[in-house]
Amino acid sequence: VHKTTSKLEARAWGFNFLELNRIEAMVMLENLASMKLLNKLGFSEEGILKEYGFWKGKFHDLRIFSLLKKDYK
Structure with missing residues (x-):
C-alpha cells in the first residue's frame, strides 16, 4: 500500500x-508486479x-509505459 501511495503522490x-x-x-x-x-x-x-x-554485463529488453496529463485522473 505504501508503494502505491508514493506512486500516486x-x-x-x-x-x-x-x-x-x-x-x-x-x-x-519479467517484472510482472511493476507492470501490474x-x-x-x-x-x-x-x-x-x-x-x-544494461545490467550485470548484458543488455535487456524493457517494456515502456506512459501516462499523459490529459489521461491523469
Missing part, C-alpha cells in the same frame, strides 16, 4: 507541480525497447 507532483505532460516508466519484461502496478495507476503500455537496459 509522484504522479500528482509530476503533473501539478512540475507541469509535465508525460510520465514514462520502463520495466524488465503501472496498469493500476493508469499507465498505458507502449511497447518493448529492444536491448535498451
